Amino acid sequence: MTPDVWLPFPAEEIEGLPDSFRYRLWDGEDAFPADPADCVFYVTPYMKSPEVTVRPLAAMPAVQVVQTLTAGIDDVLGRLGDLRPGVRLCNAAGVHTASTAELALALTLASLRGIPGMVRGQDREEWRSGFYDALADKSVLIIGYGSIGSAIEDRLTAFECGPVARVARTARTTARGPVHTLADLPGLLPRADVVILVTPLTDATRGLVGADFLSRMKDGALLVNVSRGPVVDTKSLLAEVESGRLCAALDVTDPEPLPAGHPLWHAPNVLITPHVGGSSSAFEPRAKRLLARQLTRFAAGEPVEHTVLITE
Template identity: 30%
Template structure:
């Protein structure tokens, strides 16, 4: 009589309640078909996870998996992160153990790219200023400034040809715009294949109508957009940040925005959130949103789908689609 194949023990480790967003019913069923999922679902801390667990599906709220946590998980072989960056959970102990780590950053990249593309459309249509003027005059005067309207012929500068940056490039192909990219890791050949012009950061800042940030926050990129870089931007240009607030010097951008010379759409300020007294909340040339570009609501399950795909591949003996290695941590978000 054939025996039932052994399923590797697994557990979810994330904020309690998040699992309902991360795993649709169908995805939960897929996971249950390839692993023996421990209960409760999810666990809130590594100390609660059974020692026999070989597979962890993690998400927002997963604490660092350091030496102490890993000592209690002696047979752990895979961490499939159902979210973007793994920086908050990886450790030297995790890498030293040779545990496979995967990320759903590519799934989280989709809504960020969509948000960025939508923001660029709104910016080049002057939607935010038109909205404010229309509200002020209550329909009694014309509020459209034709000189500020339209995307055609605009130069869009992307800082970083990251996963998100490339998805934005793909979406911008539907517009009649010129796209330039500054990225030290992008080759001229790759830029040509993407249909963009590769330029240095100084040229991008000085010539772009919209500058959109898609670089990771590293020691080398912190405050890469400071007073000098902002001063180089065109009068009336927009800075769009859906990446990390630390890429921009907050004091420097605040000074420029208060002066009215530049405009900004900031989804990821620094600090996050900004202090309640920050002038950026009230300036007419600033659109400030509370870090909503990434996966939210129904979009979160896309990351769960990818994490479970990684688990399925691992159990089947296939290589991961999106592995994260220690060496990659010095260049990824």
């Protein structure tokens, strides 16, 4: 029997898919497109709740690969116990690189140049001239120096910014310079004008940006978060922005979605976007190219790429 592959896109829209499988379209609807027991490769729906994403897993005894379309895998980690040993969980490394890096730069520039205030001024027909910060000459600290962090630095070079420091899980040397570890943050934070968070959410990074972290940032510094909301302790951040000492530009929040009436909505010097780092026109073509590559490798019996873990 030809095995099933579940996709969130119509198979005919993905160029280069192998003929080895029967493709089933499922993007989180209530009804499954076929018996989940026949699925060997499951591509999770994009921008659906974790409850929707994991719903078929317990009924997929034959599944060999679970492919997310997100860089993070936290939406499915809690349900890996539903899977048999040996299932590969893959993320979408590279799919969101261009889009997220672009938004990180957009948030940084908009915050420094005072664009949110100018938009409010336009609504009120106010001419808000003045003297604003530039990204030029600013020192930048990128926390989470993977493919997206590197792409952010690619884009920073055009803006004549000051020195760029890089932090990742493990220390290494790149063509641009050293990559530090989280243990080096106390010495790096006081020197950064802009701190950009693009780290995955892990036990080591949950609550990383708390009162101690924020207190080490220099007065007037900008915190940009395009990673995950729980990386930042919201209460501690509110204390800093409400005092006027720090500024923030946040694509992600904790809680998320940010509920009506939450003080973060109206905190001074805070720009909020609704978790749209990866959801741009750049997403779909890159996601489809990734799926064609992964399924071609899978059909040929070759190891799939971007394996984050294998169930035990």
